[in-house]
Amino acid sequence: MRCLIIAEHDGQNLNTATARAVAAASQLGVEAIDVAVLAHGGQALAEQAAILEGVSQVLLLDREENAHPLAAVLAPQIAALAEGYSHLFMPSTTFGKDVLPRVAALMGLPQISDLMTVKGPHHFERPVYAGNAIIELQCPPEQPVLATVRTASFKPVGTGDAAPIETRALEIDLPGHTRFVALEADAGDRPDLQSAERVVSGGRGLGSEENFRLVEQLADKLHAAVGASRAAVDAGYAPNDLQVGQTGKIIAPELYIALGISGAIQHLTGIKDAGTIVAINKDPDAPIFEVADLGLVGDLFEIVPQLLEKLD
Amino acid sequence: MKILVALKRVVDYNVRIQVKPDGSGVAVEGAKMSINPFDEIALEEALRLKEADKAEEVIVVSIGPEAAQQQLRTGLAMGADRAILVQSDEAVSPLHAARILHTLVQAEQPGLVLLGKQAIDDDSNQTGQMLAALWGRPQATFASKVALEGETATVTREVDAGLETIAVDLPAVITSDLRLNEPRFVKLPDIMKAKRKPLDIRPLEELGVTPPPACQIVRWRAPEPRQAGHKVETVDELLTALKERGVL
Structure with missing residues (x-):
């Protein structure tokens, strides 16, 4: 059995999602894990893939058409490359979600989305209903397994x-x-x-678009990304693409700091795989405290400036 | 130009999902059923294109049980011109659904197929891409903006890196993301009118589509709950605790 992983990159750097897919493949018990890099001018990318722990070989497909990740262009190449492999994995990012189903249909094979647990080479788990249920799948051993790997479920290999x-x-x-x-x-x-790795999110408790700057300041201090609750997005404090939750982005950073977020179910669904959740909220009964590892009850307009000062 | 829109009947997004104690599935008997919200957005986009004279006809299609007629009638009430139900009491896998849609696409020859990026029950996010592959046509997934000009669609896609814009030649498959539009509310007179619009029911067996090989679900379980931690009193305590955990 051999597993092929399609690397995700931005033309310059390999995305950590690739190292997470390698981690999932390492649990399969396969003889070889190969990584394919489809790029234009991709030698440096191939070198980054080559040093990932557990990788046996890197296949570099360098052609001009691969400069941008277009599913219709990449899929036929991946389907051809996958010949002879027992497993084909891509990260479950917008890249993998876009490309792999197209490959699967070309190969006439089913695909597993968001693979989260490897129980055996043909035995897996994946979430459904936005993570409210988990299904255990048994796949036919005689045919290749195609899967997108839920990045939040696997730590990147070294x-x-x-x-x-x-x-x-x-x-x-x-x-x-x-x-x-x-x-x-x-x-x-x-x-x-x-x-x-780190995300600072703001909710309705920020009160205005202007105050939302506080979230950004703390994020910048921690080299973190900025997120927002649906309430903050709906109120116009933050743009749509920052929304964290069931209908926004489902994330799993090492550290998640929620500022003025009450913790609606739809938001909690988006962060439940985070490493450490910190909640700062003035309402001691806010549901966010039921999932937070560390909670601090108080006025975020006093607490955040203190944090900024002490983090200097 | 015709636009084909696929609508999946799913458990309404407000219903709380609970796994049955015996692990055989989720307890959703008698739950409220709706059009998959992403598909509803896809339909809204199709209707707006028709209203902007970019399309002449909008056809809604569903694959599901007899009761999926309700969702198709809702689609007709929103403004679709006619509906097709491929009747199947068994749930179909994404590749199976794509093959079924492909046979309908070959018969109807639409210029555009619009569907949701994923269904909120199985969360697969595959059917649109698979249909595009079988059809040999472009796909534009996670669409947050669609502009049609002649034989080309320019689509803005919500990708992890930001907003990507691609141009695709028609015919093409576009899958909608949450922010493409806000679907309209259905008005009572439109519900009455929708009752007279054509709804064609075709048993799945008659389509001659072979079901592809699939993985079997052997067990369902609930996710592990996250345990609450503890509260700290001061910013200093918080920083100390974060350092102890090695995250600062």
Whole structure:
């Protein structure tokens, strides 16, 4: 049995989601874990993939069409590469969710979304109903397993000795019907909310868009990403794409600090896999305290400035 | 141009989901059922395109039990022109659903297929992409903005890195994210009107679609609850506790 993982990257750097997918693959008990890098000018990316612990070989598919991650362009190449592998994994990020089902349909195979537990090479768990239920799946051993790996469920593997890199050239005509136009990255130098190690989120307790700056200040001090509750987004304090929760982003940072967030079910669903949850709220009965590892009851407009000062 | 919109009948998002003690499934018998919210957004987008004279006809399709007619009637009341129910009492997997939709697409020849990015029951997020692959056409997933111009759709996608814009040639499959639009409310006269719109019921067996191989669900369980920690009194105590945990 051999597992192939498709690396996620932004053209310069490998996303940590790739190292998390390798961690999931390491639990399968397969003989080899190969990582494929589909990129344009991807030698440095291949080198980053080669040092991930447990990787046997890196396959580099370097061609101009791979400059941007377009599912219609990548899928036929991945389907061809996957030949002979027992497992094909991608991270369950917007990248993996976009691309892998297209590969699966080309291969005529089912796909598992958000694989969260490896119980055996063909035996897995995944969440359904927004994480309110978990299903255990048994897959037919005679056919390849295709899965997106829920990144929050696996810690990224470390680095070690470099595995060999093999450059592959595939003779495949790629479609021109899908074209990249632009990517408008999230504001500033802050880490990406989905993959950040630390996240500071603000809720309705902030009271205004102006006050929401406090959340940003604390985030910047901690090199954290900024998030928001649905209430804060609906009130116009923060933009839509910062929303954390069932209908926004489901995240699992090492540290999550909730400022003025009461903790509606829909928000808690989005953070329940976080490492340490800190809640700061003036209402001692707020539901957020029922899931927080550390709670501090009080006025965030007094507490946050103190934190900022003491973190200097 | 025709637009085909797929609507899945799902347990309403306000219903609290509980796993049955014997692990055989979730206890949702008699629960309120609705159109999958992401599919409702997809339908709204299709209707807006029709109202902007970018499309002539909006067809809603569902794969599900006889009762899924309710969701199709709601879709008709929102403004769709006609409906097709592929009747199946068994739940179908995403690849199976994509194959079924593909046969309908071949018959109807739409210029655009719109559906939700995922259904809120199985959370698979696969069917649209799979349909696009089988059809050999472009896909634009997680759409938060759609602009049609001639034979091209320019779609803004909500990806982890920010907002990505791609251009796709039609016909194409677009899957909607939460922020694409806010679906309209259905008005009573429209519900009455919807009763007279055509709703075509086709048994799944008659379509001749082979179900693909699938993984079996062997057990359901509830997620492990998160335990509450403790409260600290001061900022200093908080910082000390965070350092002890190694997160600062």
